[in-house]
Each structure stands twice: as C-alpha cells, then as structure tokens.
Amino acid sequence: MTHLAHCKCHALKLEFQAPPVFQFYCHCKDCRQVSSKRVTRVAFFKAEPEFATGEHTGIDMTGNSGKPKQYRRCAACGDFVYATVDALKGMVGVNVDAMDPLFEFKPLAHVWTSEKDNGVTISDTVVQFPTAPVLRPGGSAK
Ligand SMILES: [Zn+2]
Ligand SMILES: [Zn+2]
Secondary structure, X not given: OOEEEEOOOOOOEEEEOOOOOEEEEEOOHHHHHHHOOOOEEEEEEEOOOOOEEOOEEEEEEEOOOOOEXXXXXXXXXXXXXXXXXXXXXXXXXXXXXXXXXXXXOOOOEEXXXXXXXXXXXXXXOOOEOOOOOOEEOOOEEO
C-alpha cells in the first residue's frame, strides 16, 4: 500500500511504499512553533529514495539530542509537511495533517511532555515520555 502526503497546494508531495515505522504525538516547542499546533502528530517512515517531489524550504534547528534536525515546508504555500532528524537517520517524520485523509493515525506515545503546552490536557491512555524515548520499530517504546 502506498502512503501519500502533500501540502495544502499539492506542490510538495511525499510517497512511501511501506507503512510507518512509528507514530506519536510530539509536544516539543520546536514542532509547536513550526506546525502552529499545540500538539503535532508525526508518522515516521523509512526514507525511501526520491520520497519527495516538489520544492521545499527548510528550517534548520538543533534537536534536544544536540543533533541537527530539519523541518521542511512547501516552497509555494508554506505548509509544514515533513522533518528529518539526524538522531533518527534514514527516517522521515511526516506531519500527519499532511497525510492523505485515509491515513489511519495509530500513536505509540506522547513524547516531550516536559515541554507540553499548558493548555493541553492528555486524556487518552497512550504512554507518555517526558523527553524522547527509545523507539523500537514495530511498536514498542521505552
Ligand atoms: Zn504547497
Ligand atoms: Zn517535536
């Protein structure tokens, strides 16, 4: 099954042949700033060759791990579509809001709850991590 994501204007498109490796809610300040949402839903896919088509603009930041990360927006509409994180080599973190509407979000965890927006109340039973957990492909985190 092909998984598709695109920005609002459809100029920047992503395509992955395999299902996401893991998915989570990110509460970190950086994601909040880039996505303009209090909580960002992220799906990490293996970075396949030529996964993106279209022009992007970048916002480069340093992750809390001390390693660089790159947020990518569409060059035309400015929509935040994906990010790459040097701490997670070979992966692409896709903004779930940009995924095809048929995509089913199955979060494994809430991460970076230590940076959570004060207005956010977590009411589900999904496991929470104050910082970044060790994520194991296939579904577990610790
Ligand atoms: Zn666009
Ligand atoms: Zn984040």
